[in-house]
Amino acid sequence: xxxxxxxxxxxxxVAEHLVGANFGNLSVCEGGSGFLIKRTGAYLDEPGEPVxxxxxxxxxxxxxxxxxxxxxxxxxxxxxxxVHAHPPYAVAASLRLEExxxxxxxxxxxxxxxxxxxxxxxxxxxxxxVADGLAGAPVVIARGHGTFAGGKDLDQAYAFTSLxxxxxxxxxxxxxxxxx
Numbered sequence: 008x009x010x011x012x013x014x015x016x017x018x019x020x021v022a023e024h025l026v027g028a029n030f031g032n033l034s035v036c037e038g039g040s041g042f043l044i045k046r047t048g049a050y051l052d053e054p055g056e057p058v059x060x061x062x063x064x065x066x067x068x069x070x071x072x073x074x075x076x077x078x079x080x081x082x083x084x085x086x087x088x089x090v091h092a093h094p095p096y097a098v099a100a101s102l103r104l105e106e107x108x109x110x111x112x113x114x115x116x117x118x119x120x121x122x123x124x125x126x127x128x129x130x131x132x133x134x135x136x137v138a139d140g141l142a143g144a145p146v147v148i149a150r151g152h153g154t155f156a157g158g159k160d161l162d163q164a165y166a167f168t169s170l171x172x173x174x175x176x177x178x179x180x181x182x183x184x185x186x187x
Contacts, residue, residue: 009035009043010056016090016161017051025092025172026051031153032071033057033161036087042078044071072129076155079138086141086157090164093153094172096179101148109174110181121171122147146171 013033020026031051034044043057046069058070062082066074077089100107100123107121122140124147126133137155140147146156146167154171158164 010054012161013043013045013054013057014052016165017045017054019165020090020092020168021050021052023169025094025168027093031090031092032073032077033091033164034060034071034074034077034089035161036081042081044074044077047071075129075131075134076137079134080141080155080157083138084141084157086145086159086164088158088161088164090156090158090161090168091153092156092168092172094168094175096175097148097154097171098151100175100178101150101152107148107171107174107178109170109177111174111177114170114174114177118145118167118170118174120144121174123150124148125150128152 016033029048029050032045034042036042041059041061044060045054046058049055058067060066060070060074073091080086080089104123106123109115122144124136124140126136137147141157146154148154154168156164156167
């Protein structure tokens with residue numbers, strides 16, 4: 008079932024231009040022992056079988072390089088699924104803003120503050136910073152890298168990913184229209 012959910016959500020992310028090529032990843036917590044994550048290099052719209060990563064012990068070499076971030080999120084938050092995407096407006100906003108304050112009604116209602124965190128991709132620093140940010144919000148943006156959204160399942164994590172990109176688009180359009 009996880010492979011079907013990975014492919015379904017992956018296709019939505021690709022179709023809505025929230026990721027490009029083989030960037031981004033998905034994971035789902037599997038009880039208390041570990042989680043399933045997209046294989047490194049796999050395309051989100053054709054992810055194949057996910058890889059199991061234990062919370063302790065050796066990490067399979069096929070696991071996404073962002074497994075550290077996913078592991079820390081599961082260990083430090085109540086989320087059971089994670090979507091990591093590279094939505095272009097959110098990435099651009101993260102290069103200029105310390106946090107995103109949504110101006111649209113859905114953003115205000117469901118995520119009134121989107122933290123922007125730092126850390127290089129695949130590092131323990133990024134893992135800690137993202138998990139810390141997600142302790143107070145359902146989605147964060149890693150500066151210049153992309154969004155990490157948590158949820159009770161992949162559908163909810165996807166919805167927060169889409170919400171963050173929409174909020175950043177609204178802000179960008181508003182700034183454009185203010186120049187007119």
